Amino acid sequence: MAVSFEEVLSFWIDDVGPDGWYKSDPELDETIRSRFMDTWLDAAAGKLDHWAFCPRGMLAFLIVTDQFPRNMFRDDPRAFFTDAIALEAASRAIARDFDQEVNEPERQFFLLPFMHSESLTMQERGVRLFMMRMSPENQNLLHARAHRKVIRDFGRFPYRNSALGRSSTSSELAYLDAGGYRHTLTALAS
Structure with missing residues (x-):
C-alpha cells in the first residue's frame, strides 16, 4: 500500500521528533525499514517526484531520500544511494523558497543534503544556507x-x-x- 507524504511527516516529525532524529537506534532503524522501504524504493525510481511540488511534500521527499536511508542502511553503501536525488531536490526547493514555508526545526531537512555531499562547493553552499535560513541558535x-x-x-x-x-x-x-x-x-x- 502506498504511503502518503503526510504519513512520512507524521511519523518523522510527530512520532520520532527532534530527540530521535540523530540517534543510532536499531529499533527505529528497523521500524523505518519495515514501514518505508518501499517508499524509499519508489522515490529512488522517480515514482514520488510528484511530492516535490509543494513545501510539505518536498520535505517528506527529502526525509525519505536523505534521512531514511541513513537509518535503514547503516554501514552499507545504500545509505548514500539517493543522496544525489536529495541534493537535486533540495536545490530546487531552496530556489522556490519551500524551506521558508516550513518551521524550524523541520526546515533543516531542506539543508542537510548539502551537508551530506562530498562536494566542497555544496558544503560551502550548505554552510551559507544554514547561516541565512536557520536561526542562530540552531x-x-x-x-x-x-x-x-x-x-x-x-x-x-x-x-x-x-x-x-x-x-x-x-x-x-x-x-x-x-x-x-x-x-x-x-x-x-x-
Missing part, C-alpha cells in the same frame, strides 16, 4: 562547518570509506583513530 551550523572542514581536509568523508569499499589513506586512518568526526566537531566548538 546547532546544525556547527555541524555544517564540521562537515565542510572534513571535505576541505580530505575531499571526502573518511568514515564512509568502509561502507563504500574505498581504501583509506594513512592520513584518513590517523584522523579516524583520533576520533574522526567527533574530533572535528570538538575542535570547531572550542
Whole structure:
C-alpha cells in the first residue's frame, strides 16, 4: 500500500521528533525499514517526484531520500544511494523558497543534503544556507562547518570509506583513530 507524504511527516516529525532524529537506534532503524522501504524504493525510481511540488511534500521527499536511508542502511553503501536525488531536490526547493514555508526545526531537512555531499562547493553552499535560513541558535551550523572542514581536509568523508569499499589513506586512518568526526566537531566548538 502506498504511503502518503503526510504519513512520512507524521511519523518523522510527530512520532520520532527532534530527540530521535540523530540517534543510532536499531529499533527505529528497523521500524523505518519495515514501514518505508518501499517508499524509499519508489522515490529512488522517480515514482514520488510528484511530492516535490509543494513545501510539505518536498520535505517528506527529502526525509525519505536523505534521512531514511541513513537509518535503514547503516554501514552499507545504500545509505548514500539517493543522496544525489536529495541534493537535486533540495536545490530546487531552496530556489522556490519551500524551506521558508516550513518551521524550524523541520526546515533543516531542506539543508542537510548539502551537508551530506562530498562536494566542497555544496558544503560551502550548505554552510551559507544554514547561516541565512536557520536561526542562530540552531546547532546544525556547527555541524555544517564540521562537515565542510572534513571535505576541505580530505575531499571526502573518511568514515564512509568502509561502507563504500574505498581504501583509506594513512592520513584518513590517523584522523579516524583520533576520533574522526567527533574530533572535528570538538575542535570547531572550542
